[in-house]
Amino acid sequence: MSTTIPTQQLVERLKCAGYKITPARLAVLQVIDDDHAHLNPSDVLEQAKQLYPKLGRATVYRTLELLTELGILRPIYMGENTPRFIRAEGGHHHLVCNDCGDVIEFDECMAGDLTKVLQDQFGFEIGSHLLEFYGRCRDCR
Amino acid sequence: MSTTIPTQQLVERLKCAGYKITPARLAVLQVIDDDHAHLNPSDVLEQAKQLYPKLGRATVYRTLELLTELGILRPIYMGENTPRFIRAEGGHHHLVCNDCGDVIEFDECMAGDLTKVLQDQFGFEIGSHLLEFYGRCRDCR
DNA sequence: GTACGTGCAAAGGTTTTGCATGGCG
DNA sequence: CGCCATGCAAAACCTTTGCACGTAC
Numbered sequence: 250m251s252t253t254i255p256t257q258q259l260v261e262r263l264k265c266a267g268y269k270i271t272p273a274r275l276a277v278l279q280v281i282d283d284d285h286a287h288l289n290p291s292d293v294l295e296q297a298k299q300l301y302p303k304l305g306r307a308t309v310y311r312t313l314e315l316l317t318e319l320g321i322l323r324p325i326y327m328g329e330n331t332p333r334f335i336r337a338e339g340g341h342h343h344l345v346c347n348d349c350g351d352v353i354e355f356d357e358c359m360a361g362d363l364t365k366v367l368q369d370q371f372g373f374e375i376g377s378h379l380l381e382f383y384g385r386c387r388d389c390r
Numbered sequence: 391m392s393t394t395i396p397t398q399q400l401v402e403r404l405k406c407a408g409y410k411i412t413p414a415r416l417a418v419l420q421v422i423d424d425d426h427a428h429l430n431p432s433d434v435l436e437q438a439k440q441l442y443p444k445l446g447r448a449t450v451y452r453t454l455e456l457l458t459e460l461g462i463l464r465p466i467y468m469g470e471n472t473p474r475f476i477r478a479e480g481g482h483h484h485l486v487c488n489d490c491g492d493v494i495e496f497d498e499c500m501a502g503d504l505t506k507v508l509q510d511q512f513g514f515e516i517g518s519h520l521l522e523f524y525g526r527c528r529d530c531r
Numbered sequence: 532g533t534a535c536g537t538g539c540a541a542a543g544g545t546t547t548t549g550c551a552t553g554g555c556g
Numbered sequence: 557c558g559c560c561a562t563g564c565a566a567a568a569c570c571t572t573t574g575c576a577c578g579t580a581c
Contacts, residue, residue, distance in 0.1 A: 269555050271561060290545080305563040310546060320488070323524065326467020330571070331545070337524070344514055347461070353512060359500045364523065371494055372528030373485055379522045382505065383464065383478070387513030410580050412536060431570080446538040451571060471546070472570075 256282045259321060266319055276301035277312045281322060281334060285354065289331040325379060327352070340378045346386035353386070397423045400462060407460055417442035418453045422463060422475060426495060430472040466520060468493065481519045487527035494527070 259278045260270055268274070276297040281288065288296070294309045313334055316322040324332035325341075328350060335341055340360055344353040360378045368375055400419045401411055409415070417438040422429065429437070435450045454475055457463040465473035466482075469491060476482055481501055485494040501519045509516055 269560060271555070273562065303563075306545095307547075307564080308562055311561085324467055324469060324471075326465055326473050328465060330473065332467055332471060344508060344512055344516075346514075347517075353514075355508060355512070357504060357507060359504065360521070360523070363498060363500065366498060367485060367496060367523060371485055371496070372531075373487075373494075373523070373525050374531055375485075375523045375525035376488075377524050379524075380501070380519065381521075382501070382508060382514070382516045382519045384514050384516035384518075390513075390515055410535065412580070414537065444538075447570095448539080448572075449537055452536085 262319060262321065268315070272301045273297075273304050273308045274312055276304055277309060277316075281316070281336070284336050284339075287325070287327070287333040287335050287352070289329075289333045291331070293334070320376065323377070323379075337377050340380065343379075343381045344386075345381055345383050346389055347383055348385055348389040351386055403460060403462065409456070413442050414438075414445050414449045415453055417445055418450060418457075422457070422477070425477050425480075428466070428468070428474040428476050428493070430470075430474045432472070434475070461517070464518070464520075478518055481521065484520075484522045485527075486522055486524050487530055488524055489526055489530040492527055492529075 256275070256278045259282055260275070263270060263274065263278075277293060279300060280286075280293055280296045290306075290309055290313060293313065294304065294306055297309065298304050313322060313324075317324065317334075317337075320337050322334045323337040324334055327333055327345070340358055342355050342358050344355060345351075358380060360380060364375050364378070367373055397416070397419045400423055401416070404411060404415065404419075418434060420441060421427075421434055421437045431447075431450055431454060434454065435445065435447055438450065439445050454463060454465075458465065458475070458478075461478050463475045464478040465475055468474055468486065469488075481499055483496050483499050485496060486492075499521060501521060505516050505519070508514055
């Protein structure tokens with residue numbers, strides 16, 4: 250499994266923050282290095298284990314926590330009772346169906362304008378955002 | 391504890407859907423009947439127990455699930471590993487601090503415009519939305 | 532009176548922690 | 557070679573389920 254990995258960028262960020270690059274971390278990084286993934290811890294374990302079979306569940310939790318602290322990942326809640334992790338940067342725009350749970354991503358977003366307003370008004374330094382609409386999809390209507 | 395409760399509206403919705411009005415449900419309804427609350431199941435249990443001490447934890451879970459099915463509540467994830475329940479209607483706009491976890495609500499929101507675009511584009515029937523910005527608050531900078 | 536709702540306790544999952552071993556730098 | 561990171565197993569949590577009893581309608 251050796252693409253010239255785009256994961257490289259993430260590896261740099263770990264290194265710069267003073268963390269060691271281990272096979273366990275590499276496996277997790279490769280799995281979550283997709284702007285459109287939204288995996289829960291068990292998904293990550295399962296997929297990363299294919300890259301590094303010795304990987305343990307606790308390590309996945311520890312790595313996900315680390316990546317969240319570094320601002321690389323963000324946990325979101327999609328209705329079931331486990332968190333799902335998505336890339337923290339930029340924006341995520343979801344259309345969630347209340348009936349079948351399907352999630353559609355869309356691009357349009359006007360959050361950029363608001364970002365500046367909010368930074369000024371509340372003194373917040375804003376790094377990313379999540380915009381979700383809830384309703385019923387075409388098929389479920 | 392007997393205001394002329396605004397909770398009345400919620401009670402109606404339960405009745406209409408064919409559910410019995412019990413003290414346990416009333417207590418939970420009163421606790422979550424606040425557009426700005428974002429409580430996790432334990433919070434709800436704790437607060438509702440003050441209104442109805444016999445209340446059990448399982449009943450809180452069952453009631454929260456029921457209210458979610460009826461479209462009255464919606465679970466969201468705010469970083470810890472428990473869901474928090476908010477009123478499902480309309481929009482929720484949060485400014486979340488990555489460091490201290492503080493949540494500020496704001497009013498401005500341009501999601502209304504997008505709603506129509508998305509309904510047309512994806513055939514979705516949209517009922518509500520959640521817009522969250524993540525960053526660091528004034529105090530944590 | 533009947534069916535639905537409840538509280539309790541046990542079961543089922545998920546997440547966290549402790550600790551001896553292993554491996555990155 | 558020194559620490560940090562890991563895997564395993566156990567502990568701690570949170571959530572769900574089964575069941576006999578209570579109660580809204």
